[in-house]
Amino acid sequence: MxxxxxxxxxxxGIGLVLITGGSASAQYYYKDILSNKVAxxxxxxxxxxxxRKIKVHSFEGNGEVSPGFFCEKEIGKDxxxxxxxxxxxISGKSLMTSYYNDKDQLVRASDSSDLSVSTSTFEYNDxxxxxxxxxxxxxxxDDFNTQLIEAHEYYFDDNNRPVKMLRTRNGKDSAWIQFxxxxxxxxVDEIDESKNGKHYYYYYNDKKxxxxxxxxxxxxxxxxxxxxxxxxxIGQVTQMVAVEEGVSNDYYTxxxxxxxxxxxxxxxxSKEKILLGYFEYEYD
Numbered sequence: 001m002x003x004x005x006x007x008x009x010x011x012x013g014i015g016l017v018l019i020t021g022g023s024a025s026a027q028y029y030y031k032d033i034l035s036n037k038v039a040x041x042x043x044x045x046x047x048x049x050x051x052r053k054i055k056v057h058s059f060e061g062n063g064e065v066s067p068g069f070f071c072e073k074e075i076g077k078d079x080x081x082x083x084x085x086x087x088x089x090i091s092g093k094s095l096m097t098s099y100y101n102d103k104d105q106l107v108r109a110s111d112s113s114d115l116s117v118s119t120s121t122f123e124y125n126d127x128x129x130x131x132x133x134x135x136x137x138x139x140x141x142d143d144f145n146t147q148l149i150e151a152h153e154y155y156f157d158d159n160n161r162p163v164k165m166l167r168t169r170n171g172k173d174s175a176w177i178q179f180x181x182x183x184x185x186x187x188v189d190e191i192d193e194s195k196n197g198k199h200y201y202y203y204y205n206d207k208k209x210x211x212x213x214x215x216x217x218x219x220x221x222x223x224x225x226x227x228x229x230x231x232x233x234i235g236q237v238t239q240m241v242a243v244e245e246g247v248s249n250d251y252y253t254x255x256x257x258x259x260x261x262x263x264x265x266x267x268x269x270s271k272e273k274i275l276l277g278y279f280e281y282e283y284d
Contacts, residue, residue, distance in 0.1 A: 027200045027213050027226065028165060028177055029187050032152055033130055034210060036106060036122075038237075044104060045261050047079045055282040058088075061275040103128070115139055127160040161185050167194075184208060200226075209235060232258070252276070 026032075046054075054073040058066035068089030075082050084096040094113040101107050105128070110119040116139035123132040133152045139145070153166045165177040175194030179187045186208060190200040201223070203212040209231050217224045228241040236258055243251040250271055257265040267278040 027190060027202075028152065028167070028192075029162065029179060029190050029200075029202070030210070030213055030227075032133055032154075032165075033162065036130065040104065040106060042263075043079070043082070043100070046075065047104075049260075049262070049283075051075065051262075051283045052077075053284040055284075057280045057282065058277065059280070060277050066277065125156065125160070127156075129156065129160060129162075130154060131156075159185065162187060205231075207231075207235070236261075236263075 052075045054075075056071035056073075058069040058071070060066055066088070068087070070087040071084070073082060073084040080100050080102075082098045082100075085093075086096075087093045092114045094111060096109065096111045098106060099108040103124075105124055106122050108119070108121050110117070112118075116137065118135060118137035120133055120135040122130055125131040131154050135148075135150045135152075137146075137148045137150075147170075149170055151166075151168045153168075154162050155164045155166075157163050161181055162179050163181070164179060166174060167177055168174040175192065175197065177197075178189075178191045178193060180189035180191070182188045184204075186202065186204050188202050188204075190202070192198050198215050201212075201214040202210060203214065205211050209229070211229055212225050213227045214223050214225045216222070225241070225243055227243070229237055230239040232238050236256070238256050238258075240254045240256075241251055242254070252271075253269045253273075255267045255269070256263055257267075262281070262283060264281050265278060268276045270276055
């Protein structure tokens with residue numbers, strides 16, 4: 001597996017891949033709300049341990065250093081600004097910058113590369129939950145020049161639980177995303193009411209931690225998982241299985257190792273349980 005493919009598949013530790021609302025297809029509740037909460041919790045661990053710099057080292061499955069890979073995260077003195085610079089021989093260079101307010105809430109994130117620039121802004125309700133995300137993306141290469149503005153506006157019930165979201169693209173193309181809750185207040189169904197919209201099912205363990213995200217695969221004519229999660233005793237993800245789209249049965253398994261609350265190793269395995277590559281984190 002190439003390094004940039006590994007990053008897209010599972011590099012979720014320390015927020016190197018920020019999942020925002022501008023995705024063409026998404027499990028919106030997971031990507032907008034749950035993933036941002038996990039990234040926020042991880043940032044608080046860094047802040048509590050006074051960590052200001054993180055280096056990520058990439059290795060191939062045979063243990064050799066991934067050629068041309070560089071990744072470093074720098075955190076401002078007040079922990080209100082974080083910059084992650086990534087470079088690889090395949091995907092080129094990218095810079096991701098995140099800004100937080102005095103309530104430790106993410107308010108703005110930008111990601112730029114040689115071919116594209118994307119920026120997301122975040123607004124919160126009086127209970128501290130994400131209420132609105134506006135994502136702006138612009139890509140430019142030799143053949144195409146595209147721009148997209150996508151807004152996600154969340155609506156909550158009297159107990160501050162999400163019940164629906166209005167998605168708007170370029171100010172005119174809009175659709176409702178409906179959420180259904182179980183008796184514990186967990187979102188268990190996400191229904192995209194747009195044409196060809198998808199229906200996702202969320203499953204949880206007895207500690208209300210997300211374990212599976214599932215949808216109906218029309219090509220395979222059955223329900224299949226997109227993601228499957230396992231946790232340690234304090235709620236950190238120790239394993240994530242990411243299933244590929246389409247008719248194939250391919251999937252990748254990511255295993256995470258922690259020390260003193262910090263993720264120190266991420267390993268990616270193929271369906272055949274072959275180690276494809278891994279990352280090691282260095283904190284300072």
